[in-house]
Amino acid sequence: MDSRIADRRRVVKEEAARKRLRWTIGVLVVAGLVGAVVWAVQSPLLDLDEITISGDSRASVEQRLMDAGVASGMPLLSVDAGGIVMALESDPWILQAEARVVWPNALDIVVVEHLPRVWVKGSAGWMLVSERGYVVATSATGGTALPRIELADLSEVPLGQRLDSTAVLGAIEFVAALDAEVSFDGTEESLFAWVDGLRVRLGRPIDMSAKAASLRALLDHGVPPGSTIDLLSAVRPAVVPPVVEVDDSTDPEAEVEGEG
Structure with missing residues (x-):
């Protein structure tokens, strides 16, 4: 060859x-690099070791995290921040939630809770309603530390849902602007309040902050006990003094004749 x-x-x-x-x-x-990445992800170096929660006082944050499958020791790469936010915001007390993965081994949770404002009487019990109108809790009897609202024909609303009632939302606005003990009754179109023992006719639930300011000015000036306050218009409040009953059982003329 x-x-x-x-x-x-x-x-x-x-x-x-x-x-x-x-x-x-x-x-x-390549196989070595993939193996190294898998090992690093699954190793204790990148496990979820620390969960920091802030902003919670009433919400069941830890239970919601358990429901979302979040637990200490799980691989940090498998933590789904978006899923955690959805799970947290399903809690009726939580208005807004934020979840942030902090490498190499931490998870930060920040929640903003609803602020309860009033107890509202429903068809089957009492609903605790937040300042934005969301039902955050229910009770058979309701509490006494917050204002109470009893309206005719008001239906129940499930936990976490918004109460679609202009009267309730108006009452919440009124409460937020008035620093006094108050309770409400009436209907969607005609709202009444009891404030410091005085009957207040509020009418339609509009301009409630302005009506509260007018009422505060009247109360500061002084209102006779037993009066009724008309606040159909915030700019034209009226005070109706209590009716004084006259005792007709005594005849003034007979008393004069007897003295003579």
Whole structure:
């Protein structure tokens, strides 16, 4: 065989061997990198070791995290921040939630809770309603620390849902602007309040902050006990003094004649 042909065959074989070696080394390197990443992700170095929660006082944050499958020791890469937010905001007490993964091993949770404002009488019990009108709790009897609202034909609203009542929302606005003990009754179109023992006719639940300001000015000036306050218009409040009953059992003329 010609030596040149033999040399050519040897060169071709060596080149093919080098290509196979480079491919094998490349596969091993990639496999090593993948293995290192998997090991790092699954290793205790990148586990969820610390969960920080802030802003909660009434919400069941820990229970919601358990329901979302979040637990200490789980791989941090498997923590779904979006899913955690959805789970937290399903709690009726939570208005807004934020979840942030902090590498290498922490999770920060921040929640903003609803602020309860009034107890509202429903068809089957009492609903605790937040300043934005959301039902955050229910009770058979309701509490006494917050204002109470009893309206005709008001239906129950499930926990976490917004109460679609202009009268209730108006009452909440009124309460927020008035620093006094108050309770409400009436209908959607005609709202009444008891404030410091005085009957207040509020009418339609509009301009409630302005009506509260007018009432506060009247109370500061002084209102006779037993009076009724008309606040159909915030700019034209009226005070109706209590009716004084006259005792007709005594005849003034007879008393004069007897004295003579």
